[in-house]
Amino acid sequence: MTAKPPDGAGPPAPYEVSDELISVESVSLAYGPRRRPSVALENVSFNVFPGEFVCLMGPSGCGKSSILNVLAGFIRPTGGVAKLRGRPIVGVDRHRGVVFQKPALFEWFSVARNVAFGPRCLKTPKAETDALVARYLKSVGLEGFADHKVYELSGGMKQRVAIARSLITNPEILLMDEPFGALDALTRERAQDLVREIWWRTGKTIFFITHDVDEALKLATRVLVMSERPGTVIHDEPAGFSRARLEGADDRVWFSGDFHAARHRLLALVTGREKNDT
Ligand SMILES: Nc1ncnc2c1ncn2[C@@H]1O[C@H](COP(=O)(O)OP(=O)(O)OP(=O)(O)O)[C@@H](O)[C@H]1O
Ligand SMILES: [Mg+2]
Incomplete structure (x- = not known):
């Protein structure tokens, strides 16, 4: 997966690999007894750089919340390692704030x-x-x-x-698990505006899970897509729409050809209509 952040996302170049804030390295996770494990994650690898707004998408049950729980320190992977600034995440601490779907x-x-x-x-x-x-x-x-x-x-x-x-x-990092999934469309849009503005104002790193392709593209600097369970990251897409909006573009940015094309590409991946193109 990406060793460097895509152009236009995250802090300014030049980049060193050691600048990674989060690194998820070949993480696997199995629930249940060792004799009959239920594999939720298989060989998941990705990085998050300081100041990025990363959205994670994927089919229901593919392991998105499991990843977030590993990053939060609520659970430990059964294989591989998740690191924060190069150190394995072994438990909860106040450097990572978590917002759940159900507050x-x-x-x-x-x-x-x-x-x-x-x-x-x-x-x-x-x-x-x-x-x-x-x-x-x-x-x-x-x-x-x-x-x-x-x-x-x-x-x-x-x-x-x-x-x-x-x-x-x-906290240095905000981990958000489908925080706006239960909100009506208008409230959801306002909540998205708020979180985008908080990200911009505070420079915090945000890791955000969503089912909604539009939400991902309206917020993220990068969108990661996971495969069906056992989940692994199959696509890493840079996205500049949120930043463009913050830098003065009006709502038409959501209706642009580029937005439409990205939306189409991601939807095809999430719904499994298209094979991995990375
Ligand atoms: N504590 C648990 N014990 C056993 N299996 C679990 C546990 N938590 C999750 N699972 C299983 O692991 C898989 C991944 O679950 P997870 O909640 O991470 O998926 P998700 O992508 O967040 O799903 P959703 O989109 O529905 O929120 C699912 O098949 C789920 O049933
Ligand atoms: Mg979930």
Whole structure:
């Protein structure tokens, strides 16, 4: 797979291989007992460079969440290794924030209390925590909702709370597993705008799983496509549409010939209508 990032994606050249933020090297993963393993991932390799926005796509059940769980440190691969800055990932730490499809929030707690979870775990003084909570709620457009209970919020707002909660500890990497999959079309588009803008403003590295080809192309600097289970990465596509939008292009960029062609190419791969072309 790519040793270097594609043109126009990630930090400026020249590149050294050691600049990789994440390297996934021949990772395999089998669930279940050793006698009767259920193989979810087979020989998965890819790199992520600092500042990239990588979207991962693939058929349902091909192992996307399994990869994210390995990167988060929730599970260990049964073969190969996943590294962060050259060091094997062996557990969870605050340098990687995770946002799930179903926001894992405390429904009966206030928005502020949910967002304050990380700083409280880190024993941050209260005044500092309050200031951080206010700042991060503002950054996701939820100022004024600090005292609302989570169960009072819409799905899109809950996902914003989850994003603020994962950003507040200032992780280097944001891992997002189909975070907008359950949102209606308009809310989803707004959420995409927010995450694109956060990426641009903070320069964070984002690893984002989606089923939606348009979403991938509207956000990513690179799109990785996985095969059917046991999943492996079969395609690595540079994408410049998100960056173009941020640099001033209007919505027509989503309707351009290039966008359409990329969409067609990725759809064919994800649905298995076309053989791997890498
Ligand atoms: N804890 C587990 N124990 C056993 N099998 C599992 C476990 N977690 C996942 N699997 C299996 O591993 C395979 C990959 O699962 P994974 O959730 O990573 O796929 P996915 O690509 O994220 O799917 P989806 O698109 O539906 O979210 C699936 O066949 C799934 O049933
Ligand atoms: Mg999944």
